[in-house]
Amino acid sequence: AGDFNQLQMGVYKKLKAARKLYVRTVDHPVLEELSAEGLQFESFDAVYEKHNSFQPVYEEIAEKLVAATANEDVMYAVPGHPLVAEQTVQLLIAAADEGKVKLVIEGGQSFLDPIFGALKIDPIEGFQLLDGTSFSMHDINMRQHILIAQVYDTFSASEVKLTLMEKYDDEYPVTVVTAAGSSQEKLVTVPLYELDQS
Secondary structure, three states: OOOHHHOOHHHHHHHHHOOOEEEOOOOOHHHHHHHHOOOOOEEOHHHHHHOOOHHHHHHHHHHHHHHHOOOOOOEEEOOOOOOOOOHHHHHHHHHHHOOOOOOOOOOOOOOHHHHHHHHOOOHHHOEEEEEOOOOOHHHOOOOOEEEEEOOOOHHHHHHHHHHHOOOOOOOOEEEEEEOOOOOOOEEEEEEHHHHHHO
């Protein structure tokens, strides 16, 4: 959910009822609303600040969550659907497979449905979802729509731009979608060479 109005009622009720709630990051508009309602939670934002790359962040978050379950049941909330572009959840699934933790996955709305709506594309036409922090030119299928997630800042946008420029012309139009499906939704189409300037 990109904003509070996109949060599913069932998920909202579970968040409100959680005794011990962890969130990956407080940097999300839904948490601003829930915090104003008095919801208590603990975030892992400090873990992001300790590391220079994402993989150690995800590993530490998963380790802390597994350790927390030794004493009580906990809920871990992530933006969107937990099985869409959430590496910490994949690490928790691996821990569950090893018998280290019991895991129940509850779905939320992923960013994909609002993206399809914002771009007016039908996924049946074919699409690729790539991680902006780790894809290479060899991953790109130029015959499909390409959605690139995890583009957080100018640096990551520059990395994505440089990788795409290995396959596409500098003038190739790309659309940057921000806050899809929310009241702050914004679409900006720019030539590829300007991707990190939008």
